Every structure is written in C-alpha cells, then in structure tokens.
Amino acid sequence: MHSSHRAERRRSSRRRRRPRRRGRGWLVVLPTVAGLLVTAAVLLDGRSDASSGAPQPRSAVSASPTSTTTSATTSKSKSKSHSKSKSTAAPPPTPAQSATGSGVPAKGTGAFVTARAGGAKVGQGSRPLRYVVKIETGLGISPAQAADEIADILAAPRGWTRNPAFAFQLVSAGQPHDLTVSIATPGTADALCWAGIHQDTGGEYNCEVPGGVVVNLKRWVEGSPTFDGPIHDYRALIINHEMGHFLGYTHTTCPGPGRLAPVMMQQIKGLHGCVANAWPYDRGGAFVSGPTVR
Secondary structure, eight states: OHHHHHHHHHHHHHHHTOGGGHHHHHHHHHHHHHHHHHHHHHHHHHHHHHHHTOOOOHHHHHHHHHHHHHHHHHHHHHHHHHHHOTTTSOOOOOGGGSBOTTSOBSSOOSOEEEOOOOOOOEESOSSOEEEEEEEETTSOOOHHHHHHHHHHHHHSTTSGGGSTTOEEEEOOTTSOOSEEEEEEOHHHHHHHHHHHHOOOOTTTOOEEETTEEEEEHHHHHHOOTTOOSOHHHHHHHHHHHHHHHHTTOOOBOOOSTTSBOOTTSOGGGOOTTOBOOOOSBOTTSOBOOOOBOO
C-alpha cells in the first residue's frame, strides 16, 4: 500500500510539471482516486466481518479444507512416528486383556484345561451321566474348585437327582465321560454356542450344545440383574437350566404371579411376575413347571 501511494505521488508530480494538458491530467487523477476509495472500502468491509462475527468471505471458507487436510496429514505422520517408537507405543492387548464393563475378559485364549477332580455317583439313576469340567485358560479360576461347586449343585436335594431316573458323576481329566461343562469368556462362549447349535448368545447367555454345556464367564461371575440372591444360587440356576436341556427339558415360562419361576424359564430375560428360583424342585419336593414356550 505505501509503495503504491509513493508511485501515485510520483506520477501526479510528473503530471503537474506538464501544465499544457490539464484536461488529460484530471482524467488520469480521477480514476486513480476512485480506485483508492474502492480499495479502502473493501479493506474496511473485511475488517468489520472479522470483528462483528459476520460470515467469513468465501476465500477464508474455501481455505478451511486445506487446513483440515494439513492437520489430518500431520496427525497421520504423528501416529506413524508413535507406532515406530517402541518406548511410547503400548503393546497390543491379548484377548484376555480386553475386558467387559465388569472386568470379565471379553475374549480369552480359546484353550481349556480340564479339572483333575472326581467324585462319587449322586442320584438313583442306574447309569450316571459322567461329566468333566473345563475352564478357559488365563481366567484365574481354579478348575478343581469350579468342578467341586458344580458337583455340589448337581447333588443338592432340590436338584435334578430328586428325580429317581437321574444320576451324575464328576470324573477327572482323561477319564471317559458323557458330557463336558465348559466355563468360557463371553467371546469364546459365543463361538462355541454358534458352532454347536447356531445360537447367537450375544456375549450374555449360556447354552447347551451336543456333548456338553457352555457357561458364560460373565454370568458365572456377575449373576443376573433379575436374580436376587447369592452368586452360588445363580450358578445353580445356570447349571440346572443347561443340564435340564441336556436331559431333554424345553423352555417354560411363569406359571403365575408370585409363584416360583421354573428352572427351565429364561429368567435372565424377565420374571414376568414370578419369583426367581434356581432349583427344579421346591422345598416340598414338587417339580416347578409352567407353560411351555413355543
């Protein structure tokens, strides 16, 4: 701006030395002054947009994609440099480190260890169902303790052995068996349930598959929001429900408000007026049933 003013002054001073053509001099000066006034008006208009918060000129708006691209390119180059740096980059988590909201691993190793635990036959059935207990590795759960807890559930007076046709026996790793009870992370349980019966358990549910029962670790550790009671009782509901499927029982629903929920009811999906219950039989020895779910 300053250099253009000096140039204009030089040109006007040269013109003043030539008095013989005043008319032409005025014709040159007037457009020049008009041009300066237009330039000043444009500059003032741009300043008022910036100070008043009015919409930006198109030139500023069209420049923003360039700045966005530049920042994205910069962030990419930074992420690349971080990935190359061993000192700052965290190692990728193993499947067992990816946890659900409760701290239960979402996905485990997929490998299992079989409990070295055994027990006597329980129940009056002539041929006991022999079962082994398997735990997905890396979960911090003792296979032997889990196997003992499951054995206690199946031997309980209100359990399936109340029916004189049924009997069970826990056997150790390497022994012949009829079914497997597996405790697995939600992701592994989903994979086993889908492979076994094409059932989508959604990281939340247990299932019965050919040759065994799959227990979702999340349910084993957390219980269910619909079940008000000790965690051992909810584990009893899991084992009794899935073992009931293995024995040939199908889903039932609530027989009426205030009554015990059948063990074959999917209680985690709602009690529908029933009272949560973990056992096939009530305290008086009567089988707890309800309408069949079709």
